[in-house]
Amino acid sequence: MTHRNAGASIAEAVSKRIRPEHPRRPVSYAARTAKPASANDHSTLGETGIDIEHLRQVAREDMVFHLDDLLFRRFPLGWSERLGLDIARQAAEAIADLMGWSPADVTREVDRYNNLVAREFGRTTPCI
Numbered sequence: 001m002t003h004r005n006a007g008a009s010i011a012e013a014v015s016k017r018i019r020p021e022h023p024r025r026p027v028s029y030a031a032r033t034a035k036p037a038s039a040n041d042h043s044t045l046g047e048t049g050i051d052i053e054h055l056r057q058v059a060r061e062d063m064v065f066h067l068d069d070l071l072f073r074r075f076p077l078g079w080s081e082r083l084g085l086d087i088a089r090q091a092a093e094a095i096a097d098l099m100g101w102s103p104a105d106v107t108r109e110v111d112r113y114n115n116l117v118a119r120e121f122g123r124t125t126p127c128i
Helices: 003-017 052-061 067-074 088-099 103-121
Strands: none
Touching: 052 067, 052 088, 067 088, 067 103, 088 103
């Protein structure tokens, strides 16, 4: 059994107990890419080379709830040499409107991320 098979089986079992909110649609396993940014709109996240629009697309479509979801589980930035500490605020500000975060929420998310890195890795500043 693969993750795809397991996901389909779970979704079918749950749909028998809970009424789905939306009509059934086929699952697509095709790769999705971010729309390329225009020449005037091209910006990247720090020195990572990750396009801000790609970051926003992932935040919008991949059920991101917290900044650490984005930086550790959707992108490998939390696992980088700098542990994402150098770009956490920029990333949070880039997706704030999509997440419904106020400036205070952005600060809370960045603090939450920094505290997680400090707790799990013993670092409060980037390693490099």
